[in-house]
Amino acid sequence: MEKYIQRSLEPVLWKAVGQFPAVVLTGPRQSGKTTLLKHLFADKYGYVSLELPDIRAVAREDPRGFLEMYLGTGHL
Numbered sequence: 731m732e733k734y735i736q737r738s739l740e741p742v743l744w745k746a747v748g749q750f751p752a753v754v755l756t757g758p759r760q761s762g763k764t765t766l767l768k769h770l771f772a773d774k775y776g777y778v779s780l781e782l783p784d785i786r787a788v789a790r791e792d793p794r795g796f797l798e799m800y801l802g803t804g805h806l
Contacts, residue, residue: 737766
């Protein structure tokens with residue numbers, strides 16, 4: 731397992747999650763966004779990737795149903 735590199739953005743994310751119902755983290759590919767979010771929030775929040783075309787299609791075609799699939803299981 732690779733060593734996690736602590737980011738200076740961590741306290742900002744913790745504060746944002748405490749103040750807002752949704753938080754968006756954007757940045758270039760392969761910059762550590764997913765690693766950072768999983769490191770900080772994996773114990774409390776689930777992770778769903780829209781990278782696979784079939785999953786993305788379900789989310790696009792039935793957004794409410796897509797969210798209900800994960801909300802009902804406690805993943806989101």
